[in-house]
Amino acid sequence: xxxxxxxxxxxxxxxxxxxxxxxxxxxxxxxxxxxxxxxxxxxxxxxxxxxxxxxxxxxxxxxxxxxxxxxxxxxxxxxxxxxxxxxxxxxxxxxxxxxxxxxxxxxxxxxxxxxxxxxxxxxxxxxxxxxxxxxxxxxxxxxxxxxxxxxxxxxx
Numbered sequence: 169x170x171x172x173x174x175x176x177x178x179x180x181x182x183x184x185x186x187x188x189x190x191x192x193x194x195x196x197x198x199x200x201x202x203x204x205x206x207x208x209x210x211x212x213x214x215x216x217x218x219x220x221x222x223x224x225x226x227x228x229x230x231x232x233x234x235x236x237x238x239x240x241x242x243x244x245x246x247x248x249x250x251x252x253x254x255x256x257x258x259x260x261x262x263x264x265x266x267x268x269x270x271x272x273x274x275x276x277x278x279x280x281x282x283x284x285x286x287x288x289x290x291x292x293x294x295x296x297x298x299x300x301x302x303x304x305x306x307x308x309x310x311x312x313x314x315x316x317x318x319x320x321x322x323x324x
Contacts, residue, residue, distance in 0.1 A: 178212045178278040185303065187274060187292035193262070195226060195287050196253035202236040207285050212278050219252070219273035219289055221263045226252040228275060228287065252287060265291060
């Protein structure tokens with residue numbers, strides 16, 4: 169993706185900590201006019217959100233889009249259930265994987281691509297507690313190594 173037509177709006181770092189992300193998909197999102205304006209201003213959060221497939225449609229819950237200040241009567245509920253736009257065969261493929269292997273769908277990031285609002289969703293497996301501990305240990309080791317590297321470079 170080229171940088172000039174890509175603008176990151178919201179990122180879900182917690183998803184990478186809580187889940188193993190096996191596959192990523194890009195989906196459009198069905199929004200109303202004032203919601204799009206609010207997203208363009210960066211007023212969007214996907215921290216608590218999750219995705220379900222219902223009746224062949226991909227739906228995102230708890231995605232918070234703050235009301236647009238100048239929107240008055242046209243503003244929608246910030247936590248309104250929003251439909252994600254994907255191809256039917258993609259939805260069927262994901263639904264099949266979710267039903268058999270204990271996968272779930274999580275939103276990873278919301279961004280603007282060109283002039284369209286897109287959501288990157290991940291097909292994810294839940295991490296067990298010991299997996300999270302391993303991640304924390306790796307992060308601590310990397311941080312320690314970076315600190316030692318900085319210290320050794322100061323004295324040379």
